[in-house]
Amino acid sequence: MQIDKVYEPQRFEPHWAEWWVSSGIFHAEPSKGGKVFSLVIPPPNVTGSLHMGHMLEHTEIDVTTRWHRMRGHNTLWLPGTDHAGIATQMVVERQLAKEGLTRHQLGREEFEKRVWQWKEEYGGNIVRQMIRTGTSCDWSRQRFTLDEGLSRAVREVFVRLYEKGLIYRGQYMINWCPRCLTALSDLEVVHEESQGNLWHIRYPVVGTDRYLVVATTRPETMLGDTAVAINAKDERYKDLHGRTVRLPLMDREIPIILDDMADPEFGTGVVKVTPAHDPNDFAAGQRHNLPRIEVIDKHAKMTENAGRFAGLDRFDARKQVVAALDELAVLDKVEPYQLNAGRCQRCKTIVEPLVSKQWFVSMKPLAQPAIEAVESGRIRFIPENWSKTYFEWMYNIRDWCISRQLWWGHRIPAWHCEECDEIIVARETPERCKCGSTNLVQDPDVLDTWFSSGLWPFSTLGWPEKTIDLATYYPTTLLITGFDILFFWVARMAMMGLECMGEVPFSDVYIHGLVRDADKQKMSKTKGNTIDPLVVTEQYGTDAVRFALLRGAAPGTDIVVSQDRVESARAFANKIWNAARFIFMNMEKAGIEDYDPGETDCCMGEPHEASLAVPLEDRWIFAKLNRAAENTSRAIEAYRYHEVADTLYHFFWGEFCDWYVELKKLRIQEFPDSKANIRNLLKAFEISLRLLHPVMPFLTEELWQRLVRKTDRRPASIALARFPEYDNSAVDFPAAHEMSLLQDIVTAARNLRTDLQITDPKQVLDGVLYSTTAALHVARSERNAIERLANVKLELREEHAPKTEGTAIRSTPEFDLVLSVPVAQADAQRKRLQKDIEQLEKVIANSQRQLGDETFINKAPAKVVDGIRAKLVEYESQLGKNRSALEGLVAQ
């Protein structure tokens, strides 16, 4: 049995990554029965490549999924990708542009072909990256939001909602991106503050010599004004009601209306009304039946209605309108103003509110059940406070504009009759209209990409067919995702799931944090501070990257990744690797080929049952394994991934390597022929590998495959082996106690050596251990181990240390350790004692103060009071010992 001297994950990770897929070990089988754990991946965009956010998300999902699988649950992690409407269309358009082509030149059909081509060629990129990073998905069930089955689900939902009256079509004001040339939903508009102006313009009141001053941030829209509004309660303008104003530049007479939209407190209290270009004004226009004059078109250019400004870009028009107003001397004043412009999420172009005929989903009826699902706890957010954000959005929900003027996406299943204007919404292409005409044209628009994403948890499982998958794996158990798509995706899945399936799509929603760089900056391509997970994976290994991410992944906090964190995680992986090397080396020496776990592969209690015949370190490590298994499981269940990482790190490094392996070395020297000794070591290591597997899948698979004998009983992969479970019978308190005494004695001796400035670790010191407690028995039975670990030669005495005895003393409640040294290092020792004494005096004073407090004694639970009493006795005894030692030193 040989393994490479250096931990080089690059040498084995790709192999296991491929094998995990080709062997099909992650394939879910509905007929397996038993407890189900199912989860759908938040489908990454096909255009995407894996970034740290994905890596974190996938790692958290993978840890949880592997853990469930190892516990024997019927486990499904369903993977797939999203067609990502605008994003993908943009990518392909850019590619076309390089060839000097536009999509319009190509035509719709050709263009769609090109996008599919692109998808076949490059769309698999992110999937390959996921496979390389070891995500344990069931790749046989991989889905794409635009594939046949999902498209059918989309049509089905659309038709059903339409028939229920929850989808409607109409002329409303929507967000329009003049670059993408499509409508956008409110969520796809991001608001950014920028510095602008507030222009005050005088509108002369017809038939008087007065004028009204309106304030606007967008003077170019005044060309489309069809009224000015004042508040009925505003005394200043009361008498003007019923009159009209003359619109400058356009020379149009428009009415003065009364409306609450005008706030007497704000500006001049007069608002210009442009029903065609502002959402507020649109509503006011409807209230007052005002005409809508469109002065800006879909390209954000001024229309013919803009008179002499026609053809200008909206921003040029703004400048020219202002100049013209200035010339007319109707510009009252200009003041700087902070404005909040909406921009297209994808291309950052300032969106233009336009009136347009679009398809909408009526959201209020869908929101209600989704609200109740969270209120009743059928859906649970972790961390919990995300439910507040969810509620806030749900309560104020507005209808969803779902039609997009794009070519890449789910074509809206509606056909327009060219003869009679009838609209036919149908699952399959209709042949003829009610009127008998066969002249039917399908609606050219496609659906918002999030429409199909909203169906993901059931569409991927075969809905609307009644499949076994659907029956088995819906509702899914858990969703792990980022807060940035809480509304886009999570909320809509909740609504669609409840509407179409009558049941929540998932019961737990774990919202992970944001990945940040070493300077706590959000990672973004534009900032150039991204760390490519594939690059660090190649450099340090997937396991190290996973571990580094998990260590910082406390719920509700952001996750910082940096080179040194990954390095530290790699050091841990390396530690495991080297422990394996030690173990393999000893197997070889003992002539043991491999490890045969025997009948049971998850038994933790066996070595303990053999009781005192079993070496202390074995009894202890199985007890510790037991505890680590318990803590790991509990942390995974609670999505406390940082605790998972921490538990494993401290168990394996601090307990397994630092103490267990060190003691085993001595034991092997002592009993070179004992195979039982090695077997316990192997057993403990094998269990540790299983414990580590969900977090560090590659490394553990590599070692486990080499270590564990291939038998009929043995699963093909460690991923299918049992996760170590907490075993009550393996709780070994005596072993834990004895071991901690051993550790205390060794540590005391090491501390003393440092105090005494014994720099040569090989120098053996003589010493005496005084104890009247269990420490003496441990020292007796484990004398060799203690002496070797601390490099001392001990005499054991069952008595308290005499006051006069030596100066190099370390005292604990259990024992006093005195080392004799040729040359006394009085200074260092004195400093140490003084520091200890100070510290003890402080805690003693504190304990005494508490115990002297009548109310404390009466009110605090007896357990706490007794605890402090007991501690006080210990402190005082230690203080006494330290003081006499210090006196001894001074006397010297």
Next chain:
RNA sequence: GGGCCUGUAGCUCAGUUGGUUAGAGCGCCUGCUUGACACGCAGGAGGUCACAGAUUCGAGUUCUGUCAGGCCCACCA
């Protein structure tokens, strides 16, 4: 304008229901090429838990306020 989160060691963060000398990783200091590992071993220094009050026998932990950051939502021209 509304809502949410954060402030603990030089840095990045843990700290479950208030209870017994506040922890980790990285960095720093000292000493060690110890037959698994220098990606290592053994020791060590470093904190009035942002500030001010309140509740309590007892507060890093609960409440209020202040200050400082960050995020989300919103049609005030």
